[in-house]
Amino acid sequence: MRKIVHVDMDAFYASVEQRDDPGLRGKPVVVAWRRARSVVCAASYEARRFGVRSAMPALRAERLCPQAVFVPPDFPRYRAASKRVREILLRHTDLVEPLSLDEAFLDVTENKLSLPTATAVAAAIREQIRDELQLTASAGIAPNKFLAKIASDWRKPDGQFVIRPHQVEAFLAPLPVERISGVGKVTAARLHALEIQTVGDLRALEMKLLEQHFGRYGRRLFELARGIDERAVMPDQPTQSVSAEDTFEQDLPLEALEPAIRRLAEKTWNGARKTSRIGRTVVLKLKTSDFRIITRSLTPLSPPDSSQALADIAVALRERVSLGAATRYRLAGVGLSHFEEPPLAAAQPSLFALTPD
């Protein structure tokens, strides 16, 4: 039986801003660029009281909370803080798997300081983060990654929650299916159509039926509904790719995809900025109404250096799709792959060139 801890920093970027500028403490702080179509990168708990959430359009955040202080993101500073958090985590185990700048899984089945329980390890980590970095973190403690990640949300901010093996079934049963990782709007809607609202409801469905409806993911749903997740904590996996995709309400023709592609490019760009490395290859993925998957990719001479540049390339990649005007698309995705360490020299002007790939 594993002992997994999920550590999640509280409102990380906003908290770093409030820590470094005392004038921001106690105020609603929204970390976002102030541009049309920008999204919120982080919101302080004061701003969340007004309904502001990360990933919502910045303009909407402004409407919900006009008195909020908007701060442009400063990723080098967030990365530096994240590195200090990582150093604290590594005092307890080498099995640390970062998910982004502000969260990580740890396998503390054996821990370096020989603390008696995973709960004690989580408490020690949170205390060290508070004392040394003047930031707060929440933690979830459970027998696997899936449950630990749900648990870290349970006593947020600045709290921790443990799910013990004998509590798993009872803990999961009343949760809405939306809490299961991988269940987005579309899957949730399909489960609701099957009269499945909670994880407990989901447990009533046989694996065969789930596979019929959801393919390979059906098996995963079957397992997660029972709190089964065998994934090991993988220390220090360098990012291979970052992507975002979306299934449309209605199938769309190719020429109508630009707004969706631009939105997805911004999501992907924000995701990619959370790693310290640079994605060289831009990938456009499309799924047709008859479920054919098409991908087109481009590796420019210099990697895209902004959300806009990424979006422009992804939009242009449509020109390399030639399926006929009658084709309709049910899904689009934008990805970055081939991540590399950034060069030491300053960023170069972006020059695109087609490479055969």
Ligand SMILES: [Mg+2]
């Ligand atoms: Mg967080």
